[in-house]
Amino acid sequence: MTAQVHIDIQVASNSKLLPEPSDFENWATAAVDSHQNEAEISIRIVDIEEGAELNFQWRQKEGPTNVLSFPSDLPEELNLPLLGDLVICAPVVEKEAEEQYKTLTSHWAHMTVHGTLHLLGYDHIQDDEADEMEALETSIMQTLGFDDPYQVREEN
Numbered sequence: 001m002t003a004q005v006h007i008d009i010q011v012a013s014n015s016k017l018l019p020e021p022s023d024f025e026n027w028a029t030a031a032v033d034s035h036q037n038e039a040e041i042s043i044r045i046v047d048i049e050e051g052a053e054l055n056f057q058w059r060q061k062e063g064p065t066n067v068l069s070f071p072s073d074l075p076e077e078l079n080l081p082l083l084g085d086l087v088i089c090a091p092v093v094e095k096e097a098e099e100q101y102k103t104l105t106s107h108w109a110h111m112t113v114h115g116t117l118h119l120l121g122y123d124h125i126q127d128d129e130a131d132e133m134e135a136l137e138t139s140i141m142q143t144l145g146f147d148d149p150y151q152v153r154e155e156n
Contacts, residue, residue, distance in 0.1 A: 050087075
């Protein structure tokens with residue numbers, strides 16, 4: 001059975017290369033599918049300035065990053081499907097896709113899957129956690145028809 005995932009997308013970016021809302025929904029659904037039946041996720045697409053501000057505010061790291069995940073912190077007794085928020089920095093995703101010789105669509109998909117898994121409680125701080133998360137991401141991406149996102153690519 002496929003999970004019911006509702007995505008609220010906020011675009012605060014000047015990028016003209018953004019995926020369709022239905023793409024984000026498909027990618028997040030693939031990540032949520034084996035974990036729960038229903039989920040709500042807000043995705044905010046930002047540019048460099050906002051991405052850097054949020055990365056510093058929440059992680060004390062300079063400059064923007066590709067995706068930030070903010071899991072919901074609701075009391076369990078509310079029993080709401082709200083997973084949380086993702087902030088994806090469009091210029092970083094575009095630059096990384098080019099540097100890593102990936103299609104832009106596959107990198108957007110990977111950042112959405114990666115961020116959604118963070119919302120579901122996965123992390124990659126410890127090596128064993130990283131191995132588990134990367135294996136799951138690879139499986140989800142391949143199910144979606146994309147290559148292994150961690151495969152090293154070389155220029156064609």
